[in-house]
Ligand SMILES: Nc1ncnc2c1ncn2[C@@H]1O[C@H](COP(=O)(O)OP(=O)(O)OP(=O)(O)O)[C@@H](O)[C@H]1O
């Protein structure tokens with residue numbers, strides 16, 4: 001499928017732990033068209049996060065084909081994967097992962113700086129996004145002064161500041177209460193609908209998965225057909 | 227932006243940042259104090275030598291300009307010097323080392339002031355008795371001894387008869403004859419001070435004297451003063467080098483430890499930065515900047531502390547040791563602080579830069 005933004009074929013990943021080989025992915029296949037909001041579910045240890053790390057350029061595939069936005073990840077060097085993370089991918093984690101010493105705005109700006117050495121005022125459409133995320137008044141707060149829901153929305157803003165081709169959200173609502181989780185999911189759906197942002201979201205929660213267009217299931221390092 | 231992160235990181239752990247900078251600061255102060263002391267004491271000696279007003283200094287064989295010469299010069303030689311053309315005064319002095327760095331100097335009061343000009347008395351006056359001692363104001367300030375007090379030296383009691391302004395030859399003067407007596411070394415002096423009718427003749431006179439006294443060390447006052455340098459004090463240069471070396475090692479260890487702890491503590495943040503697209507070089511750059519800020523802070527603190535040390539030395543113990551502020555060493559200690567810190571940051575930085583992002587992100 002040539003209009004896929006993500007194309008994964010027979011992807012394998014083996015972690016080496018001391019003398020032991022741990023196979024996290026055992027021949028996963030996945031096609032994601034541009035603009036899709038995809039939910040990924042599956043039992044713990046089935047390889048969901050590993051798939052994200054490879055798609056996001058944080059880990060090297062052991063074998064198989066992976067392409068993101070037409071770029072073949074298997075052949076990328078370390079610095080190539082660094083470039084991929086800067087330009088094509090935005091990560092959102094379960095544990096928010098904001099830098100604790102910087103304010104919300106500082107977290108957003110450092111991401112922009114790392115990606116493109118850009119400084120100066122944020123553009124209009126991004127300010128719009130901050131309003132959509134309802135964090136425009138919380139920007140000078142340090143993470144510890146923000147609620148979990150707010151931190152996660154700041155993390156989403158940070159992931160999107162460089163206009164990535166794909167947003168990878170690994171259990172973004174896993175640490176949130178229902179109200180905050182709903183707010184975050186609403187925002188993700190909004191982003192997808194209004195801006196056409198491609199989103200992949202790992203979740204254990206069927207209600208969260210219901211927000212997506214489509215849900216795929218993983219088991220034992222494979223994506224199950226449905 | 228990176229600078230803000232660096233700054234906030236340092237601010238986030240104020241106590242550790244402060245302590246690390248202060249430890250670097252103490253290394254800097256230690257170097258500056260040693261150098262300041264060396265140069266201060268040499269300057270003081272040079273000033274006192276210049277303050278005498280002699281054009282030529284003659285010292286016995288086997289000494290150097292800044293060493294104390296042993297009193298092996300017969301006083302009779304002074305009469306011979308007087309026969310030289312252009313020499314209008316020839317005065318002997320006898321210097322005996324006491325404990326530490328202090329000395330006792332025997333002079334013939336009339337002859338010495340004849341050559342050097344009158345002493346400026348703060349209190350009291352010239353020698354009255356055999357065991358009288360004249361001290362300078364710094365000595366008085368440090369040891370709180372004034373006219374009427376007794377000073378013990380060479381197992382004798384000396385009565386302070388006068389306090390003079392500092393800057394002439396020595397800090398403690400006693401009658402030359404008494405000192406020769408006490409040392410059982412009659413008729414001998416440790417150096418001769420010559421005054422000429424015309425200072426322009428100095429080199430001519432020195433050349434003439436060198437022919438007659440080939441073994442003796444004969445200096446113009448400029449030559450003598452130029453010898454008062456760190457290089458000419460045996461072992462001083464090496465001592466300073468050892469202090470510099472130790473400072474680098476200690477600075478290196480302090481920064482290593484700080485940065486190592488920081489890197490461990492921030493494993494997760496490093497993972498986050500990598501997920502945002504930071505390269506190993508970016509991570510290293512952040513730590514290097516933090517380190518350079520620590521070094522700069524330490525450097526600044528060290529210079530401030532060195533002013534404190536300088537003031538304390540010159541205020542409390544000026545009679546025995548003197549110190550000067552040495553701005554020409556500020557860039558040198560800056561380089562030392564930077565080199566030590568960067569060496570210290572090297573291993574922790576490389577570890578952080580190579581850190582696996584996934585492991586870092588799952589780090590608790
Ligand atoms: N850094 C690593 N080193 C070694 N093994 C790893 C590493 N990360 C994951 N694994 C192993 O790979 C397998 C897949 O892990 P992964 O984190 O991708 O699962 P997951 O589906 O995200 O699970 P969960 O739902 O618990 O987050 C597991 O068996 C795990 O133990």
Ligand SMILES: [Mg+2]
Nearest residue numbers: 048049050170
């Ligand atoms: Mg996971």
